[in-house]
Amino acid sequence: MKLSHPETAAPADAATRRAIAPVVAYPPETLPAPDLALYRAARGGAEKVAEIVIAPRDAGCFEVPAGSFFRITCIEGPQVGDLNLWNAANLSERFYSGKTRALHGTHLSTGDRMWSSLPWMRPIATITADTLDWYGFDSFGGSVHDVIGTRCDPYTNRLLAGGTYHHCCHSNLTRALAEARNLAPAEAEALVHDVLNVFMCTGFVPETGQYFMKASPVRPGDYLEMFAEIDLLGSLSACPGGDCSTEHSSDTAACHPMLVEVFRPAAGALAGWHSPEPNSYDRSHGL
Numbered sequence: 632m633k634l635s636h637p638e639t640a641a642p643a644d645a646a647t648r649r650a651i652a653p654v655v656a657y658p659p660e661t662l663p664a665p666d667l668a669l670y671r672a673a674r675g676g677a678e679k680v681a682e683i684v685i686a687p688r689d690a691g692c693f694e695v696p697a698g699s700f701f702r703i704t705c706i707e708g709p710q711v712g713d714l715n716l717w718n719a720a721n722l723s724e725r726f727y728s729g730k731t732r733a734l735h736g737t738h739l740s741t742g743d744r745m746w747s748s749l750p751w752m753r754p755i756a757t758i759t760a761d762t763l764d765w766y767g768f769d770s771f772g773g774s775v776h777d778v779i780g781t782r783c784d785p786y787t788n789r790l791l792a793g794g795t796y797h798h799c800c801h802s803n804l805t806r807a808l809a810e811a812r813n814l815a816p817a818e819a820e821a822l823v824h825d826v827l828n829v830f831m832c833t834g835f836v837p838e839t840g841q842y843f844m845k846a847s848p849v850r851p852g853d854y855l856e857m858f859a860e861i862d863l864l865g866s867l868s869a870c871p872g873g874d875c876s877t878e879h880s881s882d883t884a885a886c887h888p889m890l891v892e893v894f895r896p897a898a899g900a901l902a903g904w905h906s907p908e909p910n911s912y913d914r915s916h917g918l
């Protein structure tokens with residue numbers, strides 16, 4: 632956070648320097664564009680092949696084959712979910728929140744893609760439907776589905792509030808992955824990563840840049856849907872913060888279950904689509 636009373640005097644040309652117009656750091660226009668029309672046509676004839684209900688203050692894993700869709704739905708009351716995605720065949724390749732943010736902005740919606748970690752760095756999922764896309768940005772600068780938060784975790788909670796709490800999203804995701812892949816807790820924990828905050832409403836306080844949250848506008852029936860570009864293992868935690876209107880990392884907030892469904896398109900519905908290859912950079916790094 633910037634000092635409210637800086638220790639360094641502003642230079643004579645401070646106003647000129649501040650007046651320089653920004654440029655978008657990573658213009659995404661040259662990225663390979665998803666064929667949303669093709670995806671939507673395929674989704675139209677898709678059949679549901681699996682579902683999992685995520686219990687409040689807990690997480691669950693699910694598999695989504697490349698070329699299938701998964702939908703995360705709010706079912707009983709406002710609830711935010713913390714989403715992790717891995718390459719189902721190689722858990723080292725996982726969702727890269729920071730680069731996704733640099734490419735698509737602080738909050739994601741339809742047409743945005745979830746990018747994977749280096750050195751693979753490819754789109755591993757594409758958002759195909761978002762019933763909260765009407766929200767846009769509110770007067771506080773808040774919006775939904777952010778890639779700016781990380782996930783609530785017991786370490787930060789211990790520093791800020793003390794005590795021991797086992798149902799932060801970080802721990803929920805760790806337990807779910809350990810169970811799904813029969814991993815030791817420490818192995819699973821190391822694979823848990825920064826999330827997509829599904830349905831969470833967040834932003835930055837303009838004056839200080841501090842991360843804020845506010846009550847999610849999500850209501851039962853709202854959903855976020857994605858197309859799996861590669862074989863995915865997903866994990867979703869129903870955050871102990873509930874709608875994240877007050878606090879997380881405790882059993883105080885009202886929490887609700889969430890539904891994840893997987894849909895498989897009909898054979899031939901994705902003609903012309905190919906699962907993206909890993910990034911083609913040769914990894915020699917100038918050596």
Ligand SMILES: [Zn+2]
Pocket residue numbers: 713782783799800801869870871872879
């Ligand atoms: Zn959480």
